[in-house]
Amino acid sequence: MKIAIDDLGETYQLCISAGKLKEKAADIELIKSLKNVAEKGLEFINSKSKDIPKDSTDWTFVFRDYYESLRGLIEAYLLFDGIIR
Secondary structure, three states: OOOOOOOHHHHHHHHHHHOOOOOOOOOHHHHHHHHHHHHHHHHHHHHHHHHOOOOOOOHHHHHHHHHHHHHHHHHHHHHHHOOOO
16 A cells, blocks of 8 residues: 655654654663663673683573673664664
8 A cells, every 4th residue: 555645744743743653752871871781791792702612611601691782782773763662
């Protein structure tokens, strides 16, 4: 289904006034905190993983922490983009 939109700005204002879209401000401090924690986690992983032997089971923890850091960066991005609350 295609809808023709004559004036994007006017249509946007109409959607806002009708409650179809809701603008919200991004929580900048939360975004900064998530980003900083994730970056510190990645720094820690990079410094500590150099000493782990390739056949060690400790890599499980490295991968878990790496995943958590990436998840934190993704969450910060989504908050910044206004997708999640």
